[in-house]
Amino acid sequence: MAVERALVVAVDLRDPKRPLEPELAEFEALIEAAGAQVAGRIVQRLDAVDAATLVGSGKAREIATRAEELGATKVFVFNDLRPRQRKNLDTIITLPIVDRTMVILDIFAQRARSREGKLQVELAQLRHRQANLIGSETALSRLGGGVGTRGPGETKLEVDRRTIGARISVLGRQLETVRRARAVRRAPRGGTPLVALVGYTNVGKSSLLNRLAHSTQDGAAFVADQPFATLDPTLRRVYLAPGVYARVADTVGFITELPKELINAFRATLEELESADVLLHVIDASNPDWPRQKQSVEDILHELGVAGKPTVLVFNKIDKRDPNAAPALPSDAPAVSARTGAGLDDLRARIVERVASQAAHA
Ligand SMILES: Nc1nc2c(ncn2[C@@H]2O[C@H](COP(=O)(O)OP(=O)(O)OP(=O)(O)O)[C@@H](O)[C@H]2O)c(=O)[nH]1
Ligand SMILES: [Mg+2]
Structure with missing residues (x-):
C-alpha cells in the first residue's frame, strides 16, 4: 500500500496552561510512528470547540478542499471527537477521519507480540469503535486500510458491527485466563524487592x-x-x-x-x-x-x-x-x-x- 498522507487538524483553545504546540508535535510524531506521512496541518483557533463539527462547518469545508490540494488520504484529528461531531464531519469531509486514540491503538496493534498484548489491543480497539459508533454505515469501509484499521498481528479488525459485542465478550474471557496464569507466575520470589x-x-x-x-x-x-x-x-x-x-x-x-x-x-x-x-x-x-x-x-x-x-x-x-x-x-x-x-x-x-x-x- 502507498504511504498514507496525513492532513492534521487541531483546534487551539489557547489555554495558557496547555500550549498546543508540544502536544500537536507529539501527535504528528505518533502519526509518523504509525506509518503515515504528515502532508500538512490546519489549526483552528477557537474559544470553545464547535459542538456540531468541532472546527466549525466553514472550517470543515476548508479542510476538505485543503486535503484535496495536498493529496491527503486521511484526516487526523488531534482533539477529542464526540460521535456527533464525527458524524457531521463525515458528511463534509469525504476522507476517512482518524482520531488520536486510533493512532495510538494502531501503533500498539503493530507492536504487540505477546498473546496478552494482542488480546488487550484488539479489545481496546473494539471498545473504542463501539463507543464512537465507528463501524456504522460508511465510516469503516471508508477507512479502507492502514492507520486506524489494523488489528494486532496482521489480522484485519472485525468490521461487522453486529459481531463486535460478541467478540468483546470472547476477548474478555480469554484475557481473564491469561491474566490468571500470569498472577500465578508473579508470586513473590524470596523477598527480592x-x-x-x-x-x-x-x-x-x-x-x-x-x-x-x-x-x-x-x-x-x-x-x-x-x-x-x-x-x-x-x-x-x-x-x-x-x-x-x-x-x-x-x-x-x-x-x-x-x-x-x-x-x-x-x-x-x-x-x-x-x-x-x-x-x-x-x-x-x-x-x-x-x-x-x-x-x-x-x-x-x-x-x-x-x-x-x-x-x-x-x-x-x-x-x-x-x-x-x-x-x-x-x-x-x-x-x-x-x-x-x-x-x-x-x-x-x-x-x-x-x-x-x-x-x-x-
Ligand atoms: N542520548 C541519549 N539517548 C538515550 C538515553 N537513554 C535512551 N536513549 C535513547 O532514547 C530512545 C528511547 O529509548 P528506550 O529505552 O526505548 O525508551 P523507553 O522509555 O523504553 O520507550 P518506550 O518503551 O517506547 O516507552 C532510544 O533511541 C535510546 O537510544 C540516554 O541516556 N542518552
Ligand atoms: Mg521501552
Whole structure:
C-alpha cells in the first residue's frame, strides 16, 4: 500500500496552561510512528470547540478542499471527537477521519507480540469503535486500510458491527485466563524487592534497564527511538549493592491523555506497578517539555491507584542535555545517562535507600 498522507487538524483553545504546540508535535510524531506521512496541518483557533463539527462547518469545508490540494488520504484529528461531531464531519469531509486514540491503538496493534498484548489491543480497539459508533454505515469501509484499521498481528479488525459485542465478550474471557496464569507466575520470589520502571514513552526506561542489568543484545530489552517501543514488559535481576539485588520490571510508556480504553485494557500489565515495592520514575531531562510529561505520568499513576508508592525520580539522557537549559532540574534528584552510564552508582544507592526505608515501614 502507498504511504498514507496525513492532513492534521487541531483546534487551539489557547489555554495558557496547555500550549498546543508540544502536544500537536507529539501527535504528528505518533502519526509518523504509525506509518503515515504528515502532508500538512490546519489549526483552528477557537474559544470553545464547535459542538456540531468541532472546527466549525466553514472550517470543515476548508479542510476538505485543503486535503484535496495536498493529496491527503486521511484526516487526523488531534482533539477529542464526540460521535456527533464525527458524524457531521463525515458528511463534509469525504476522507476517512482518524482520531488520536486510533493512532495510538494502531501503533500498539503493530507492536504487540505477546498473546496478552494482542488480546488487550484488539479489545481496546473494539471498545473504542463501539463507543464512537465507528463501524456504522460508511465510516469503516471508508477507512479502507492502514492507520486506524489494523488489528494486532496482521489480522484485519472485525468490521461487522453486529459481531463486535460478541467478540468483546470472547476477548474478555480469554484475557481473564491469561491474566490468571500470569498472577500465578508473579508470586513473590524470596523477598527480592520488585522495582518497576515507569515514565513517559521514549524517555529511556528500557535503555536504563539494560544498563542496570548489564544486558547486551541477547536478552536485552528492546530499545528504539519511537513511541511505545515496549509493550510487553520484561523483568531483570539487578545488582544494587553487595548482597542486595532487586527484580526490575520494564513497563509500557505513558503519554498525555492516554486513551481510557488503553488504561483499562492495560490494567493487567500495570498490575506490575501494584505489586512493586518501589517505582522508578524515569524522566527525559533533554526534553524541554519534561515537566508536562512528568505531570502526565503522575496523573496516570494516580488514576491507576499507585500514586502513593515510594518513588525514586531519575533524570535520564543528561548526556544530551544542555546544562543551562530551562527548566532547571531539581538539584536533589539523581541524573543519569543510560547511554554513557553516568550517574548509575548514585542511582543504585538511591534505590537501595528507598527499598530499605520501605522494608523498614512494612
Ligand atoms: N542520548 C541519549 N539517548 C538515550 C538515553 N537513554 C535512551 N536513549 C535513547 O532514547 C530512545 C528511547 O529509548 P528506550 O529505552 O526505548 O525508551 P523507553 O522509555 O523504553 O520507550 P518506550 O518503551 O517506547 O516507552 C532510544 O533511541 C535510546 O537510544 C540516554 O541516556 N542518552
Ligand atoms: Mg521501552
